[in-house]
Amino acid sequence: MIRVANLTMQLRGGGHVVSILKGVSFDVPPGQLVSIVGPSGSGKSTLLGLLAGLDIPTAGSIQLNGHEITTWTESQLAHFRRQYIGYIFQSFHLIPTLTALENVALPLELNGAASAQTRARELLDTVGLGHRHGHYPTQLSGGEQQRVAVARAFSCRPRILLADEPTGNLDSATGQRMIDLLLALHREHGSTFVLVTHDATLADRTERIITLHDGMITSDQHAPGTPTLDSCVRRNDGVGDVDSGGRGDDGGDDVDSGMRGDDGGGGVDSGVRGDDQGVRNS
Ligand SMILES: Nc1ncnc2c1ncn2[C@@H]1O[C@H](COP(=O)(O)OP(=O)(O)OP(=O)(O)O)[C@@H](O)[C@H]1O
Numbered sequence: 001m002i003r004v005a006n007l008t009m010q011l012r013g014g015g016h017v018v019s020i021l022k023g024v025s026f027d028v029p030p031g032q033l034v035s036i037v038g039p040s041g042s043g044k045s046t047l048l049g050l051l052a053g054l055d056i057p058t059a060g061s062i063q064l065n066g067h068e069i070t071t072w073t074e075s076q077l078a079h080f081r082r083q084y085i086g087y088i089f090q091s092f093h094l095i096p097t098l099t100a101l102e103n104v105a106l107p108l109e110l111n112g113a114a115s116a117q118t119r120a121r122e123l124l125d126t127v128g129l130g131h132r133h134g135h136y137p138t139q140l141s142g143g144e145q146q147r148v149a150v151a152r153a154f155s156c157r158p159r160i161l162l163a164d165e166p167t168g169n170l171d172s173a174t175g176q177r178m179i180d181l182l183l184a185l186h187r188e189h190g191s192t193f194v195l196v197t198h199d200a201t202l203a204d205r206t207e208r209i210i211t212l213h214d215g216m217i218t219s220d221q222h223a224p225g226t227p228t229l230d231s232c233v234r235r236n237d238g239v240g241d242v243d244s245g246g247r248g249d250d251g252g253d254d255v256d257s258g259m260r261g262d263d264g265g266g267g268v269d270s271g272v273r274g275d276d277q278g279v280r281n282s
């Protein structure tokens, strides 16, 4: 569950202040697959980085599974990211001195997982790199590195997966296979999945497309039949809380129990969401 309200990001560039995000608000129900599209420079990567707590916004609120992350310290954010967030960088960000297997196993080892190597092996097999466990990133093609990055992002079974142009560096056939892989992993894991893309084929296969223009949301379109936040809340009051007991595969340890009260999924219509949740025609 992601709730973003009035998110503003300003940065200093060339001696003056640049407004990159100008009051962005939206909610993503648990498990939803959303793409963020928009022209170059519209603020997509900035928004994704803020959702991962990689940057601090100038103003506004970001709640992930009921936790307001904008007030957290770097170490709280790092801990939360390790536990709950998978991030696929456009430029892979693999560690060059580690093999494919070691790159995928690293987040698991940082989280103290007992069978890190076994799970890493399984994930590399899943992304079709069963024969490349011992290879270093420089010995892999761009598409293969991207697949290692996908395996790594899914390694800790993140509840929230964020991907910045996961097909951006791939030719169309490899990109198509990457889309199939991401969608299959999303279905299997049930993570909330927000991806930034310029790839219309990929965006069209997601449940919802949010369009950014010049730091503002200009459209928010749901594919027909996609559950909205309202319908999810009506169906299952309290859905999306960290402690709602939904998964149980990671022990469910709450990163900051007691730090702030969960809101139990209430107040969803407090003006947070944009009002243009139209149904996509395509
Ligand atoms: N550290 C920074 N200082 C100043 N301006 C920045 C900084 N980082 C990003 N910007 C500006 O913010 C705007 C949005 O950047 P962002 O990378 O979020 O765009 P984007 O939508 O991801 O674009 P693309 O599709 O090209 O990846 C751009 O105009 C960019 O130049």
Ligand SMILES: [Mg+2]
Pocket (backbone or CB within 6 Å): 044, 045, 046
């Ligand atoms: Mg970008």
